[in-house]
Amino acid sequence: MDLFEKKNIEPMLISKMMQPFNDHEWIYELKLDGCRCIAYLESDKTELRNKRNIQLLNKFPELNSINTKIKKRCILDGELVILRHGIPDFYELQRRTLLTDPFKIEIAAGQLPATFVAYDCLQVGVDSILEKPLSYRKEQLQLLVKEESSRFAVSRYIHEKGVELYQVADKKELEGVVAKRWDSLYFPGKRSKDWIKFKRMEDEDFVVAGYINKAGNTYSIVLSKYQNGSLIYKGHVTSGVTKQAIQQLTQTGSSPFNIVPIGSGNDNAVWVVPDHICVVEYMPNIKNSLRQPVFKGYKTDVAPESIITQ
Template sequence: MDLFEKKGICPMLIGDNQEAFDSKDYIYELKLDGHRCIVYIDETSTDIRNKRDIKMVEKFPELANIHKQIKSKCILDGELIIIKNGKPDFSEIQKRSLMTNPFRIKLASSKLPASFTAFDILYYKDHSVTDLPLMQRKNLLEKVIKENARVAISRYIEEHGIQFYQLAKQNELEGIVGKRKDSKYYFDKITKDWTKIKYLLDDDFVVCGYILKGGGAISIVLGQYSKKELVYKGHVTLGISTEDFQIIKSIPKISSQLFNKLPTGNDNAVWIKPILVCIVKYMTKTANGSLRQPVFKGLRVDKDPKDCIVK
C-alpha cells in the first residue's frame, strides 16, 4: 500500500545526548520543546498525528487548514509547538493535548495558538523520499511549504555546532540537534546520524504510583523498562492541586507494587496501572542512575510506557 494511504508512520528517533561539536558534515537545528508529529497533507486536508499515531487536529483546530500553505501532496515530520513569552512552552502543548472540551479547546487555540515547524519531508507528490540525503530533503521542504503563522520550516546552520549550542544555552532553550548532511530517513529507528545536544536534560518515565507527603504535595514514583521489567527510578514532587495529579489519581489502582527491587521509603505508596508517561527535568544523574534535583515537567500522551527505556 502507498505510504501516504497507509499512515501509521513511526518517526526516526534521535540518538543519545552528547557534547556540542563542530563538523562540516553536519547541520544544526534548534531542539523545539513540543510534541513530535507526522503530518499527512494533500490538496484538501491536513492530518496531524503524534508518535502514537493519535490524530491531533481536533485538539489543535487552528492547524486544520495548513494544507492551504502546501504546494504538493506530502508527508512532513516536525514539531507541534506553542510559543509563550517568546519560547516554546511544553506545559501549554501538554495541557492542550489533554483537553477534551471543544469550548475550552477553541478558547485555548485563540489565546495561545499552536504552530507546526517542519524539519523533514518523507513523501513528495506520489512517492517516498526517505532514501534521499537529508540536504536534498531540506531542498524539497523549501519548495513545498509556503510559510505563515501556523506552519514554518526549521532553520539550520552548517558546521558551527558549538557556537550554536552556546546561543541556545544563553537563551535558556532546550538545546540543539546535529544531523549528518548525507543521512537517510529510517522509520522507527534510533540513529547516531541525528544526535541531541541538550542544555536542559530530561527523560521520560512511567508513572507507577504516588505517595501523599502533606503540605499540598505528593511524590510520584517513577519507573523505566529494562526489557519487559519495570525498574525503579526514584521520585519527583508534584502539587496535589494540579491537573496532572487529577489525571494520575483517576487511573485504576492496583494491589501490589510493580518492581522486583523496591528501595525502602515506599511503604505508603498508592500503586496504579502503568499507563501514564511523564517528563522529568534534572541536573544530572548519579552513578546508580538516580536523578539529581528532579522537576516534574508534565504528562505526555504521545509516548507509550513501553518506550520508556533504561539508558
C-alpha cells in the first residue's frame, strides 16, 4: 500500500497518562510541546500535514527543504516545534499558526524558526511499515537520515529507564516523557495502550464559549466541551489569558449553552462563536476539577466538535 497517494494518515495517539515506570520492554523519549505532524518526504518535495490533514508549509516555509535530509522517499511521524533557548515554546508555535500575512510569516521564520523532530517511520519507498514493530520502524528511521540540522532532527530514546528520564525532564521543566512498547505496531488515528505519557503537568483541550472582563484588564475564558451534540460548561481559566487572546474571539449575541451556567461571573460573560480551541494546563490527579489552571494558547489542528466530555 502506497500511503503517499491519499496523504491522509491520522497519527496514532497516546492512550493515557500514568506515573513513571521502568520496564525493559519499553522505550522512553522526551515529550515535546509542539504540533503533531506527518511529513511526506520525496527527493524533490516536502509536505507537512497536521492532525486535521491541513498543510503547514505555508505557515512554516523554513521547513520546505527538510526532504534533502533523507535518503529516499518516506513518510515520517513527528513533532513540529519552535525552540526558545533550547526549550519548546508552545506560545510561539501557536502564534505562528495564527499568522496569515506572508511577509510576517517570513519575518517570524527568520527570528524563531521551527524544527521538525521525527520519531517514527511509517513508509519507506512504496512500502508501508505500519504493521512492523516499533523497533524495526526506529531502525528504518535511522537508516533513512542523511544528516540532521537545526530544521530537522531525530528524537532520541532510551530503553528501560523511564523514571530516570522523567526526573531529567522534571528538572529541566520540560513537558514530560512518552513511553512506547518496543514491539508495538502503528494504528493510525487510534489511541493505543502501547503509548503512554508521563507529564509534569496535565493539559486538556476546551472549546472557548465566552469570556469575562474582570477588573484591571484581567480576563477569564469560559470553557466548554461537547456532550451529545451540545456544549456544556466546564469552568474558567484566568491565569495566562491576555488581551491579545481575547481579541481573536468573535462576539455573538447569545450563549452557546442550552442552559447558561449560574454563578462565577457568568451572568456578565461575553459569549463568543465557539470556533476556538484552547489548551489549559493544570495540576493532575484532581477528579472533575482544574487545579491551578493556566491558559497556554489556541490550537488550530483540532475541530471544535471533536472536543467531547468524557
